[in-house]
Amino acid sequence: MVQAARVSYGIGTKQVQSDEGLIRYLLRHRHTTPFEMCEIQYHVKLPIFVARQWIRHRTANVNEYSGRYSILDREFYVPAPEHLAAQSVSNRQGRGSVLEGTEAAEALETLKRDAGRAYDDYERLLNERADGSVIDPQRQGLARELARMNLPVNFYTQWYWKVDLHNLLHFLMLRADAHAQYEIRVYAEAMLETVKRWVPLTYQAFADYVQGGLELSAQGLSVVKRLLAGEAVTQETSGMSPREWRELMASLGRPAS
Amino acid sequence: MVQAARVSYGIGTKQVQSDEGLIRYLLRHRHTTPFEMCEIQYHVKLPIFVARQWIRHRTANVNEYSGRYSILDREFYVPAPEHLAAQSVSNRQGRGSVLEGTEAAEALETLKRDAGRAYDDYERLLNERADGSVIDPQRQGLARELARMNLPVNFYTQWYWKVDLHNLLHFLMLRADAHAQYEIRVYAEAMLETVKRWVPLTYQAFADYVQGGLELSAQGLSVVKRLLAGEAVTQETSGMSPREWRELMASLGRPAS
Amino acid sequence: MVQAARVSYGIGTKQVQSDEGLIRYLLRHRHTTPFEMCEIQYHVKLPIFVARQWIRHRTANVNEYSGRYSILDREFYVPAPEHLAAQSVSNRQGRGSVLEGTEAAEALETLKRDAGRAYDDYERLLNERADGSVIDPQRQGLARELARMNLPVNFYTQWYWKVDLHNLLHFLMLRADAHAQYEIRVYAEAMLETVKRWVPLTYQAFADYVQGGLELSAQGLSVVKRLLAGEAVTQETSGMSPREWRELMASLGRPAS
Amino acid sequence: MVQAARVSYGIGTKQVQSDEGLIRYLLRHRHTTPFEMCEIQYHVKLPIFVARQWIRHRTANVNEYSGRYSILDREFYVPAPEHLAAQSVSNRQGRGSVLEGTEAAEALETLKRDAGRAYDDYERLLNERADGSVIDPQRQGLARELARMNLPVNFYTQWYWKVDLHNLLHFLMLRADAHAQYEIRVYAEAMLETVKRWVPLTYQAFADYVQGGLELSAQGLSVVKRLLAGEAVTQETSGMSPREWRELMASLGRPAS
Known part of the structure; x- marks a missing residue:
């Protein structure tokens, strides 16, 4: 991954940044193609209703056990x-x-x-x-x-699922999220552990910039700025819907009202 | 599609070939990108086991009825x-x-x-x-x-399935084929009829060059040449496996032995 | 798009949310597949060095003027x-x-x-x-x-470029960004205007949740919380690199030191 | 690849077919997904006009030397x-x-x-x-x-290009073909040699079923059947265009008239 990223910079820049700094820079700035250079393959046994959610991630390679050939x-x-x-x-x-x-x-x-x-x-x-x-x-x-x-x-099916690191992280962002159905989330959480062992620097960058972070909307950013300026903002004056307001206050560790 | 194909040729070549000739040329020579310029969307009700085969075609857009939100x-x-x-x-x-x-x-x-x-x-x-x-x-x-x-x-699910013409033809080549499971083949055959009405020239080229044609292997081509030269070729002297030999003879309308 | 999104909810939910509310919800929660249901095609004339950046967006359909067939x-x-x-x-x-x-x-x-x-x-x-x-x-x-x-x-080349709305917004997020090279950014900005006229509700949601927003890292979120709690945080105590600190302070409209 | 293919068949079928027989079967019947399980990465130096043809193959991962960062x-x-x-x-x-x-x-x-x-x-x-x-x-x-x-x-650029075996074979089918521009064909031919050393059984199946074979159209198949039945077919009675007729006769090793 790091080698592929550095082909963009040409000779002589190898000393500029450590591998860790480079990986964090790439992940933070959405330079996703170097992460596509790493592949991992999982052999997974999973219920069909989980497989049906999982397969919606199209940028991966799959070979599934076939009920046309074999007895389940x-x-x-x-x-x-x-x-x-x-x-x-x-x-x-x-x-x-x-x-x-x-x-x-x-x-x-x-x-x-x-x-x-x-x-x-x-x-x-x-x-x-x-x-x-x-x-x-x-x-x-x-x-x-x-x-x-x-x-x-x-009922359980099984498959080989091969994916590159960029698309795996995208899968994990969505499926290890609290909104994902529990039954697929447990797979995502187990796979996060494999990422941690496989590419620890990338895992840490993912934890810092994606999983542990917060996406502020334009309205949310405005609220934060006003709060920092000492203004007493309420949902009514925030320009946000009640639901978005509640979620923002929760993310900032503040009471919603 | 034809307009997009002609951007490759520049101004002045419009008179060179009729639309029909151009479409047949493109399909025959695997110039697939112009066929990507047409999109079609289907609203399909289908059994889950058919949906599981269908979804393996990744280059399409899908919104499926969700059993998380709604009651089937x-x-x-x-x-x-x-x-x-x-x-x-x-x-x-x-x-x-x-x-x-x-x-x-x-x-x-x-x-x-x-x-x-x-x-x-x-x-x-x-x-x-x-x-x-x-x-x-x-x-x-x-x-x-x-x-x-x-x-x-x-049980039936339903979805909107949107696809470009190139990828639709690829889907139909595989799923309207005699080796496809009957339950998905009936969908493919119904969709072939929509293609016939939507893009009749492309449909005819597809029928002539893909569906009605035959892919000869190197060994199969050699057998055909020897037969045309008057040689009495048998499976044993063909260099083909018994199964491939049987299939070739069937395709050529000849007895297998 | 809205019709496709609603197939997920089944009959009877149409009254629950306005189209606008649904679109904002979808975009905010990364429910990207409904946005794939809309397609747009551009006919673009562009310098080859811009085309070389542009073509890296792979989920699109392209027919380019060919220098093999025609004289530029x-x-x-x-x-x-x-x-x-x-x-x-x-x-x-x-x-x-x-x-x-x-x-x-x-x-x-x-x-x-x-x-x-x-x-x-x-x-x-x-x-x-x-x-x-x-x-x-x-x-x-x-x-x-x-x-x-x-x-x-x-030198200029030209092509037909067809893309779905989800992938177009992704393209615009990256290419209308201040870090993109000016020569591709002017195309992205012109295309943003077409999005505004074509799908104004989606455009506004994109402006609010993507373009005008801010992605806080875990460290950035922690800094914001500490600042809101009245703590005097500096770069040294922030856990952030000098560069990330500067960028965060700029985004929050505060002096960097 | 073979292991992934066999997950479709379940336990107990391993003895049914040799690896070689299985690979040939898969390639002949367009069971393409097992070939997606193998990945290869090339580091390529190539002229920009060749890179522009090459990059049209979208199902691959690329990191290219950047003229924005570095001096060519x-x-x-x-x-x-x-x-x-x-x-x-x-x-x-x-x-x-x-x-x-x-x-x-x-x-x-x-x-x-x-x-x-x-x-x-x-x-x-x-x-x-x-x-x-x-x-x-x-x-x-x-x-x-x-x-x-x-x-x-x-001028030369360079990149890392990573691709799975299925998509590599598709690339090679098109770019090692006589209709490809010579300057990209020499790359394809060199890469074919790497395939031969890397996956020799797949290479041989590709040579037999794809490169050395012949695709007959419906009209071409009809001509072959009539010739085999002893009929004297001419272009006029063939139902084929003069150009397709010439190409068919050339492929069959017969004079065109």
Whole structure:
């Protein structure tokens, strides 16, 4: 990465900046192409509904296990009790409080029972088990590419996913974020750890300039300037929507009103 | 497209070739960039397992219905009886003969029953129906992004899919092909009809140079030359594998032996 | 764009937010895919050295005038006197003060003379003029694809450039920025005006959240919080490099020391 | 690549096919994603006009030497006498016979003289030489990003170019082809040799299925079938244009009439 960045500067500038300084400079100023020079490949097992979010990141290379060729394993995801959350009442896309008592127990039971039943019927449709044994020799079995349609999206698939460092950081920025669904965020967080071990200087720059930073809008910047000048700004005088105002105050560690 | 192609030639060449001749020339010689100048957008309703194949075509723009925000409808795909095929015995990825009798009836019954049951439980997990009515006011309901994991991949999703003509033709070459799974091929065939109405000259060139043509390998070309010279070539003397030989003979309308 | 965004929310949410509110929400939260649903095509005439920066934006469709097929026109760029800048002494990549007097006059004279001479020799190499007339009937003329190598990179080329709105905004963020070379920035600024007329709500959101905003690093955010708490922070106690400190103070409208 | 391809097939199929058979199968059936799993990086020095063709291949990662930061070297390309070709009279994009005698000598002389003069003036504009020495201490020197506009496109630039194997083969198919300009073809041919040493099985499959093969159109396939059936087909009865007919006959090693 550093070598590629330096081809831009020509001979003689190698001494100007340390690798660390250069990496921080590149990341801070959106000089993204040197980060494309590093590639990493992951072998991932993940629920289909997570795979469907993940695959939207197009600048990557993928080879996925094929349900047309092969029989899927009896493996499906069910949330741990502490992640069995209710629908958020304030955010159409988010989670609210954790379910408890009977409702929680029945939800878990339903998810497990339906997944198990779907897999049993998948095998019966195939007339074959994952170990290759035939169930009823008098039957033909439905084509794999058809029988798999019976499986719910919490079943696991797997793939090789290869990506360059720039696009990986973009993926992690979005998917390790608090707004990402928990089930993909845990993958992103595990991958952040691999980045930390693989390219520690880049990881630190990413933590400082992207993850730990704050994007101020024009209105937010104006509010900060007015506050620094000693003015008592309120949401009403801020030019910001109530929601943006609340988020800004939270980011600055101030009460919203 | 034609205007963009002609910027390459400069002023004065407009009279050299008709639009039709130019389009055929461009398509035949893999001058693909002018075909990128046309865009088309489709609004598609499709089963999740079809969407998972489709989304692998990365050079397109997509906005998909989100099961995190919204409740999916009770709509799922089940093959028509004539498409309820057995696994192919010769091709790990293909379909064999159509299932009949009890086995067919039971397969259809299983697919319908499991999908219906999965949706019933999806509503119970949500504690809400698609029309927004609450099932049990004493319960909270599981978050949408979690409850949806109970639905099998034959449920319908929908998206806006926007693509340029070059990448659309590439998609159609692969997905309207006989090797594509039937369930995505029917979409590709319907889209081919839209191409025919939208850009008829390009459609015809695509039919002539891509769909109706044949790619000969070096060995296949050598076989054709020897046959034209009157030589009696067999698979054994062809330098081709039995499978490639069979495919070549079929393409040339000759018996394989 | 708005229609595509709403497919994510399902039926019934149309009344929840105005188009303007939705667009601002999407842009602010990096929901970029709806912006990919709009396409625009520009026909641009630009110097080769500008085209070489521009083409680095890969997610676009391009058809360029070809010097292999056609004869280029006698058109080249020379900076206006007020843009004839010296090399910056502080920034290896930037411009310093404007040249004056003899040095300026001679620089302009050199650029014009060399470009004119290069074009005269280009015609002689071709043995043909742009109007198609032959220079010396006894000669063959060098191939166009070879003769063009004599032309400097301030000659104009032209292309059709088609891009979606998301990638256009990304281009404009980088190329309408003060760090971009002046000669590409003037194109970006002209294109910003087309965005303003084409999609005014998106333009305003872009102005508020991207162009007029400020990205605080983790260290910068910490400084702002400490300042708001009444602490007297200096560069030495800020944890920031002198350069980042200066830039932050400038953005906040405060003296650097 | 082979490991990634096999994730599609699941456990137990490893013995089914040798690596070689699998690679040939993948390449023949356009299963392109496994080839995306291999990456290679080249460090290339190349004339600007070649770089301008090369960069049109967008699915690659690039870091180029920057004329904004650094002073370019006095290095430019001039064709060897045997590549100093006239414009083709039949093909607007191609080369004809090699120039000879006075015309050749003068063309070479012109290219060298203009490039040398442009570089001399580049240094004078910069008021600096590539070794960093100042020419006239009384002058400021024009900014690097401006002075470079005086250099013709036969000057050398350099870059790191990183690409996956699938996209590299696509590049090589187009650029090692006889229709590519000679000056980029020599790079493609040198890179083909690196592919041969790096992934010999893939190289051989590429040679057999892509480079040495032939794409028959629907009309061409029909002609071949009729010829094999003993019919005497002529261009007039072929349904093909004269040009396509000539090309087909040439590919089949037959006289065109």
